Amino acid sequence: MVKRNPNMAKLQSSYLFPEIAKRKKEFLSKNPHAKLISLGIGDTTQPITPHIMEGLSDEVSRLGTKKGYSGYGAEQGLKELRDRIAERLYKGVIEGDEVFVSDGAKPDTARLQVLFGSNATIAVQDPSYPVYVDSSVILGQTKNYNKRKSQFDGIEYMECTPENSFFPDLKKARKTGIIFFCNPNNPTGAAVNAEQLKKLVDFAGRNNSILVYDSAYSQFISDKSLPKSIYEIKGAKKVAIEISSFSKPIGFTGIRLGWTIIPNELAFEDGTPVNKDWNRITTTLFNGASNIAQCGALSALDKDGMKEMRNSINYYLENARVIRTSMKKLNYEVYGGVHAPYLWVRVPGKTSWQAFEEFLSKAHIVTIPGAGFGPSGEGFLRLSALGHREDVKEAVKRIERLMK
Secondary structure: OOOOHHHHHHHHOOOOOHHHHHHHHHHHHHHHOOOOEOOOOOOOOOOOOOHHHHHHHHHHHHHOOOOOOOOOOOOOOOOHHHHHHHHHHHOOOOOOOOOOOOOOHHHHHHHEEEEEEOOOOEEEEEEEOOHHHHHHHHHOOOOOOEEEOOOEEEEEEEEOOOHHHOOOOOOOOOOOOOOEEOOOOOOOOOOHHHHHHHHHHHHHHOOOEEEEEOOHHHOOOOOOOOOOEEEEEEEHOOEEEEEOHHHHHOOOOOOOOEEOOOOOOOOOOOOOOOHHHHEEEHHHHOOOOHHHHHHHHHHHEEEEEHHHHHHHHHHHHHHEEEHHHHHHHHHOEEOOOOOOOOOEEOOOOOOOHHHHHHHHHHHHEEEHHHHHHHHHHEEEEEEOOOOOHHHHHHHHHHHHHHHO
16 A cells, blocks of 8 residues: 655644634534624625626637637636736736746645645744745645644744734744745734835845745725835845735636736746746646636726726625624724734633634634744634624624623
């Protein structure tokens, strides 16, 4: 028999979000009449908007004709879409050939780990999106799980908490080859400023590190003084890769579409352009994003589509405002929810899993325990504002009743 990949045995139980789904299913099996409301997994709920739908449906119709049919496309994505992403979202700071369209930021993270290899060392925000850590474990970049510290040995966990304004003390951070940084952050919802990002870029440059900057929630940033891309920071093109996604801004969580930026200036230690190796990874491991999805994105990035995108984002940010206002009235310590669809709520006197179970059993509300995002997430819950407005309003009423 083939031996199991020993790195799989290092992983802790199941991936966070399937574990939440499992507990939800178990609860419903015992309480079949319960009406659960999810403030948990960050899945969008609003319909895809008319103009973007038109882009999708027009391509579907073309595929049904002899003249309009197309099979495999370029693995790197439609040239028109690559150019439009560069123009509309990056204001020409990057070029179209530096944009690689994909099926989402999450699978691109996994492919980046293949690019970096098993000998890479990584640093992550703590708390952070679990895929950075779990993909590192699977690739063999880490040592074993340290139960005492609730983290994997071999990974540099950069503490990002309310006490340091959710930005790590870089003077204490150990040098690593790769730095994963999500802004606005998932799970905390915190967004950092240009001065902080300049420190991060300079830190990566001094240490000859590559910064993998996850900007999946950047379109939720409403403050014009806050950067939406790492390439707004001087020197970033020499040290940073940016991954991003259409999932949350235009409701493509099920359609699947994202992109990765690999600047032509970025090079490995031996001088090999990272763009060259990434192109090899892309053409080897990926057959290209759906033509239909890409045509929808083209519509999303024209004048009418950008307006629809803004309206969808504002809907979710209003949900976040409703949750934030209610939780603050109940004297919860709340962060995020201003430049991201996530709120980070401290639950004093309880572990995050205890708070998760209490909200589930007593209020029939699904949340996400902060401990699932790293040791610094203990004592917090992540609440998602990506639900229907009526469900959000009902959820805050239930929480208010629970606290009486």
